[in-house]
Amino acid sequence: MSKIAGHSNLLIMAYQNLIRYRGKSLAILIPLITVMAAASFMMFTRGGFVKDAQIAKQFLPDVTVQAIEAGRVGKISLGLIKKIEDIPHVKKVVARTWGYLPLKIGSVDTAYTLMGLDIDNLFVSSKLPWAIEKGAFLTAEDRRKAVLGQGVALSFNADVGDKIQIKDTLGNKGEFEVVGIFNNTVQIYSTDLILVSIDDARGFFNYSKDEASDLLVYADNPENADLIAREIAGRFRNIRVLTGKSLTDLVTEAFGRRGGTFQAMWLILLVTVLLLVWAQSAHISVDMSREIGILKAVGWQTGEIIEMKMMESLILSIGGTSAGILAGFVYALMGTPGISGYCLGCASIYPKFPVPVNCDFSSVALLFILGILPITAISAIPAWLAGIVDPDDTIRR
Amino acid sequence: MFPLPLWERVRVRGIQMIINNLIVTYLVCSFISLFIGLVAAFNGFYVWKKWDINSQADEQYLLEKRVYLLITILSVGFFLRLLMAPLWFFTMHSMIISIPGAMCLAGVHNANAPLSYIASALKLVLPALYGYWLILNFLDRQSEIQPFMKQKLLFIAPVGILILLEAIIDTSFFFSNPPRQVSCCTSLFDVPRENIPSMVSQSTWIWVIVFYMLILFILLTILYLFIIQKRSEYSGHGWWFENKMVMVSETLVTTFAFAVFILALHTKISPLFLGLPFHHCIFCLCQEVWDTLIFFVMIFIGLTLFIIYFWVVCSENYKNVNPIFSNNMVKLLKWSGFMLAGGLAVLSIHMVIAV
Amino acid sequence: MVQLFRNKYLLRILFIFIIFTALYLYNDHISTNYRNSKNTQMRMAVVETLGGPAIPIIAQCCTSRNLSEGMYARRSDLPGGFCFHSDCDVVVTPGLKHEKTFTLKVIKK
Incomplete structure (x- = not known):
């Protein structure tokens, strides 16, 4: 119990440091919230279409049959x-x-x-x-x-x-x-x-x-869709057979690829935030180094200083990621005004319409992984730099 | 399932890869841990060469400072890699719809075998090493003399190389997914009677019985060690402390138990739980039957903690520091026992219901 | 344990966690759930009646609306899936000189 109390005291100290140096904290928090909001609204919008497609699977025809003429769909x-x-x-x-x-x-x-x-x-x-x-x-x-x-x-x-x-x-x-x-x-x-x-x-x-143009085939039981599809493909020539599951998978994959491509581009923004975190954390001001020197002089260990600094970055990353996810969710619910053209394709010719939004557990988990782990990793070296500060040098300065 | 070329190919200078959120996330984590591993490997080797706790030279003071850096970044790095083990399997699962012919992870593995199988095997082996280092570090920091420092530093370079290897294999797998039809688990495990996988897959209760015997033996060992370890807090002695033979034999027994567990799952448990008498596939089992993941993870963690316990108590200098660490080792044994017993209970209940 | 819960920082974290869980549950069980969401029921009614049109809004670029990227020929695979891609990576801007162009006029009642 005393160990937990010790760690929670460091957490409180870290939180108070963030409040005290609020300028530095905000300089990291605001870009982080923006970046995480961008990632989250895209993921939730994508999740909404995918969930809709998954619900639609039970309402789609079990098999769709099209004719192929010279490799292209025909009559x-x-x-x-x-x-x-x-x-x-x-x-x-x-x-x-x-x-x-x-x-x-x-x-x-x-x-x-x-x-x-x-x-x-x-x-x-x-x-x-x-x-x-x-x-x-x-x-x-x-x-x-x-x-x-x-x-x-x-x-x-x-x-x-x-x-x-x-x-x-x-x-x-x-x-x-x-x-x-x-x-x-x-x-x-x-x-x-x-x-x-x-x-x-x-x-x-x-x-x-x-x-x-095509024939919609309905089965007596959805479980028989694959059986029917195979039978049709085996009996007739020059046709293409689509099951409801393959149509749903298509939507999942199309939007999955879209989300992945966006995320790959979004990484550039994340790297910018990481550089910002590095720049802010690695620079230890005279006041801060004196503070650390005094803490060490009264008995704090190097490991405790490092732990406190890591906790600061953890609080910032968790807080920023959570706020970003919430902001992204609200923005997605509003229909992503301003950039719906990318999310929705030819929206430039369509009026605004409600986009299904799905905040699913896996998207939130991925967002937390992307928001917390890189920042925590990049803060390790600045935390160490803060921890190895020599007390007698800094106090005498 | 109907075969269609559902390929989402992203062409980047001739490299073909499937891309989605999970893959991008995994690659990001992979690059971070790779960077950490490289830094740690170089610095760890340097510090290990020069380390001398009794030295009064300035160099030793600078080395001690560097050690804090190593410990900090390695703790983050190993924790990240532990998190990436389940993420790897979830990421592979997300690729099922993108690979024609794949219905479960077996198909995804076949898309780029043997890279995929090696990568998955490393995900089961390396977490034990990471866990061992993290626990060793945790214990080491509780003592002023830091008795395990040399072992920790010696361990860093080989693990760093393994992390590098793992990251390279993972990245190669994701960056090279040629568009081709793969065979599913049925043709791999069930249909061809001549192949080794299908010979091993014959439905039989033997492996299940052997597994239960081994697990009960391990549980009794844990109980025995638990009682003696509690007493050793005062006496400072356990006959297996610093005994390398015991460490090696227990590691072999536990590894064998895990291998038997996999065979038991493959031969009898998967057809039984899936309700398909001729279908032997662990991947389909994990996909369709949700409590499989629970008991699999619990048994895996239980066995891993058991191995780690022996690696710690059989290391050099342990006898001298047992009074300090005994409580923690008792906790480790407790966790190992509870995880194993819990996993076994879930498996047994389901088996009784299924039979 | 009670002391731990009285800690206000822990309470704040718990509060955020509860907000997230509530948001997730609302979204998963009410706003996107077929039984509880009228909007979802409306959309599924259209899907069921029309036999599954494509979502006409996925695009590689601003000149295409194509659901069927992974399927053959891209064009005319599904109603609503229509694109001018000549290849996955290359967009051909349609000149429409070779197309049978239609005109649509509305005659008010």
């Missing part, structure tokens, strides 16, 4: 639907037709997605009406009607009841009445979408009646 024949439905454990197969609309908004090149759904056969979620801000979702009878994502509606100032006319330079065109607009919350999945019936999409993209 798939609807004749495959019956053959896939014959495979054991397949509950349902739904066709989907979609394509891109390269559009110019002012001078910015953008690409929106026009997607046609087979409303008759689709699994329409009972909670979908919550996601519609204005109007309603498509019904099976709707023709020449569209539901827009918020990004499309706001970019072109379209509202429910308006008509959108899409034309290309060769004269192909489509005209759709807007019947619904998705809300802000679901923008991450729908912001660039123009949703129409599958027949309208086929007509627009010149697909014949028995063609589609």
